[in-house]
Amino acid sequence: MRDLWLGLPVMAQDSMILTALLVPVAVIAVVLLRRFAPYVMVRALLRRHLAINAVFVGLIAMSVAIGCGLIAQERGLRRASAQATDKFDLIVGAPGSEVTLLFSAVYLQPADIGLVDGEAFAEIAANPRVALAAPIAFGDSWPGHPAVGTVPELIAHLSPQLAQGHGFATYQQAVIGASVTLSLGDYIAPAHGVGQLAEQGAHGGHEIAIIGQMAPTGTPWDNAILMPIEGLWQVDGLGDGAGGVAAPLMGGPFDAAHFLGATAVLVIPTEPDATDSLRQQFTRDDMMAILPGAVSSQLHGLMGDIRGAVSLLTVVSQGLVAIAVLAGLTLLIRLFARQLALLHALGAPLRFVSAVIWSYAMGLVLLGSVIGLILSLGVTSALSSMIEIRTGLSMTADIGWAEIRLTAAFILAAAIAAVLPALFGLRGDIARRVRG
Amino acid sequence: MMGLSLALRDVSVTADNGRVLLQTGDVDIPAGQTVAVRGPSGAGKSTFLNVIAGLTMPRGGAIHWGDTAFHALSGAARTAFRGQYLSMVFQDHLLFEELGAEQNAAIAAGFSPRDQRATIRAAAKQALMTFGVHRDDLPPVARMSGGERQRVAVARALARTPDVLLADEPTANLDRQTADRLIEDLLVHTKRHNMTLIVVSHDANLIMAVDRVLGVDSGVLRDA
Structure with missing residues (x-):
């Protein structure tokens, strides 16, 4: 019955x-x-x-x-x-709290967490079962919106078709999420930090042009301003990740010695079955991998x-x-x-x-x-x-x-x-x- | 329809404190007779009407409507009997204030079998016309005059063409002319349909017009 x-x-x-x-x-x-x-x-x-x-x-x-x-x-x-966790198959971050990493990488909530260094990133990116390893760097904001440093592939992953404009071609350009009320051609100067702790004017002189907008994703990323991770490093006075070599390529490949750290790395495996073994592989003393969907259901x-x-x-x-x-x-x-x-x-x-x-x-x-x-x-x-x-x-x-x-x-x-x-x-x- | 006879055998009603409210002795009212009950206020006239309608239970004695031992019926059976044979006109009209005259007069249509509803509505309308309270410009009963309300109440009682009509002071609150017209209509109607009419009244004109007069004094009922 x-x-x-x-x-x-x-x-x-x-x-x-x-x-x-x-x-x-x-x-x-x-x-x-x-x-x-x-x-x-x-x-x-x-x-x-x-x-x-x-x-x-x-x-x-x-x-x-x-x-x-x-x-x-x-x-x-x-x-x-x-x-919200749908597009984030696997997230790798510094060892710590899984929930904090989830909140930070998927929900873009400010959190004080460690960084993934250049060697670790290079290892992730080189793994043959990794189709995409996209570094994500947080820390800056423009009033009400987190400024996220990343690579063009992540934008293509979140919004295969841009709603308007095009992807960034230089370090001083940014693509905005669907809910950000800026227009193409606007200039912004991101502040260091997020929310009330943001230091307005700390990055004096660095102006970023808005040149594209993603289609709605239904995730907190609709609220974000995405810029080249190298641009974010520059804004923060850290360099450009290419070790000062002239005209670095946008979005890597990064020189491990000059990779200035990412808050998290989004990993898309070559095939869905690989996700869990990648998670196990990347969970060790110097890094931690989480399945956002699983942490979320937990x-x-x-x-x-x-x-x-x-x-x-x-x-x-x-x-x-x-x-x-x-x-x-x-x-x-x-x-x-x-x-x-x-x-x-x-x-x-x-x-x-x-x-x-x-x-x-x-x-x-x-x-x-x-x-x-x-x-x-x-x-x-x-x-x-x-x-x-x-x-x-x-x-x-x-x-x-x-x-x-x-x-x-x-x-x-x-x-x-x-x-x-x-x-x-x-x-x-x-x-x-x-x-x- | 033949009307119903009423036979009372030593029916008594007492108050909660044991005081005797009504003592009928033996009274027989043949089917189709028109009877007035008179007596001073508080003498037990309304109690008499309520007890033969089954609205108040007697303490002792027997009530027979026709062949039915009314006093021995269950509450539901008494209500069903009342619905089928008896109609009442209450002293203070007791209308449904939110409804119009026609809806009030035809209220029984709501709880009557489907095939009788049209007949009840037609009879209600006819009775309202007879009593001059069927016009398009009439207000809801809440805003009608006392006389109009009384006539709607009588029309309601007659709409089901009952075998017995029980009325409590139907001409109170009416001016003389309206009261006399109501008395005439009532008696013509009851005689034409051979109804038994039992009416409690102080109205001398009404008392003069009926077949028989009973008196109640200090709860004791006897022929006057």
């Missing part, structure tokens, strides 16, 4: 779960509403306390929006970070517990809201007690009175849920753009099956619970209840 279920396409599983959640709602509806037409009464109840009803719909909508928004956001974040795994706690909190708070809504509904039904007793006095069966209450409650719940789902799109896109601004990760906001399932489960719980007030609210002497 379990195998049969697991063998089904995901789409079929999702639709079956959704059906299983909504069928009981339909069954309750049919049992209560069969052969009745309670809609005139339901409209009357909805109109009677319009403001209170609106507050209820708002409350339900907010609870659904926050619950669904959190789930969608978490998924979006996982997807975006997977996308991190997500570590955070899985926190995620579990957050999900539990989401469900608990959703449950609390549901209880609050139902308690409120019971109070609302008290407000309608006289009308409901009157229906009873006029000969309406208990099932009809229950159908009126249930339809009324479900009207509020369904309206609130739909508004909540729409709002959750707004919540996620707002959170997404906040995260995007802070990390450069490209987040897409959408509503997935998990959110629809959560909403359907909420509707089911409400549909079951909305039968209860009908049972408890309609007891006692009718004449007394009619008098109110």
Whole structure:
């Protein structure tokens, strides 16, 4: 049975779960509403306390929006970070923290880490199973954007087609990421350091021309300014990596003795199968190799517990809201007690009175849920753009099956619970209840 | 439709504190008879109406509507019986304020079988026309005058052409002319359909117009 279920396409599983959640709602509806037409009464109840009803719909909508928004956001974040590591098969850096290297090389977060020296780089580049070894050097910035020194091959790897302009041909040129708001032909003077520690003017005299822009990659690199690593060394007063020999070639090959160090080296193997053996090969005393995708999923795994706690909190708070809504509904039904007793006095069966209450409650719940789902799109896109601004990760906001399932489960719980007030609210002497 | 007879055998109703609210003794009302119940305020007239409608449970005694032992029915069966045979007009109208006159009068259509709904709506409309409260320019019942509201309430009771009509002070709040017209319409209607009419009233004109008058004093019911 379990195998049969697991063998089904995901789409079929999702639709079956959704059906299983909504069928009981339909069954309750049919049992209560069969052969009745309670809609005139339901409209009357909805109109009677319009403001209170609106507050209820708002409350339900907010609870659904926050619950669904959190789930969608978490998924979006996982997807975006997977996308961010996608192009980085293998990263080699100085020995230290794997996470710091990941944050630094993939997420371009400033970190104080050691450098890969010329000999190590030459060895990596010479390995026959390495198709591309691209050095990456950090440390400089232009307000809000990290300036990254690298080689033209890395740009070709990240953005096979440039969105505009062309690659750098001299050390004083740079290519910008898709989100950098500079224009071709602009000149910038990068500062040493990043963020508040950046020393403006420390590189006085070195102006860099923007001559190209990458297509969007959906990674923090969209936010970067890429310049020749030799140019970065020059800006930092370290030389050009060619040992002063005239007119060095752009992007190497580098003379090991004059290679001035890289924060990390992106390695693309000749074939995918080679990745892991390269990682083992490059993990030793003087360097460390990481698979960004694996470190990233390890991190997500570590955070899985926190995620579990957050999900539990989401469900608990959703449950609390549901209880609050139902308690409120019971109070609302008290407000309608006289009308409901009157229906009873006029000969309406208990099932009809229950159908009126249930339809009324479900009207509020369904309206609130739909508004909540729409709002959750707004919540996620707002959170997404906040995260995007802070990390450069490209987040897409959408509503997935998990959110629809959560909403359907909420509707089911409400549909079951909305039968209860009908049972408890309609007891006692009718004449007394009619008098109110 | 034949109307229903009512037989009361020593029905008693007491308050929570044990005070006797109503003591009927033995009373028989034949099917199709029109009966007025009169008595001072608080004497137990409304309690009488509520107990024969099944809205208040008696402490003891037997209530028979036709062949049905009404006092012995379960709550749901009592409600079903009320829905099928009895109609009520309440003292303070008790309308659904958000609805229009026609929706109020045809409220029973919502819980009646589909094939009866059109008939109920047509009868409601007809009754509203008879009582002069069927016009396009009428406001929702919440903004109608007391007289108009009372007539909507009566139209609601008649829309299902019940076998028995129970009415609590139907002419209170009406001016003399409207009250007299309502009395006439009510009696013509009940006689034409052979309904049993039991009406609680202080209105001398109404009391004069019915077949029989019962009196309630300090909870004790007897022929007046």
